[in-house]
Amino acid sequence: MSTREYAKNLIDQIPESKLIYIVTYLQGAALPDNEPNAAEAETLEAVQEVNRMIADGTGEHFTGSTADFLDQLLAEG
Numbered sequence: 001m002s003t004r005e006y007a008k009n010l011i012d013q014i015p016e017s018k019l020i021y022i023v024t025y026l027q028g029a030a031l032p033d034n035e036p037n038a039a040e041a042e043t044l045e046a047v048q049e050v051n052r053m054i055a056d057g058t059g060e061h062f063t064g065s066t067a068d069f070l071d072q073l074l075a076e077g
Contacts, residue, residue, distance in 0.1 A: 014022055031037065053059035062069055
C-alpha cells in the first residue's frame, strides 16, 4: 500500500467532526514547496528587513504593551 493510499484509508476513519482540522492541514500541505504565495513572500521580506535592521542597529525598538504601540501608531497617523 502506498503512502497516499494509507493516508486516504486513515481519512476514512476520521470522524466528520474532526475532519475540518485535517482539511486545513492538507490545504497547507498541498501548496508547492518552491513557490511561496504572495502573503508568504511578503512575510519573508518583512522578516528579512527586521533581520537587517537588527544587524545594522537601525530602526526603532519599541518596549511596552501592544495597546501602547497601537496608540503610538494611531497618534502618528
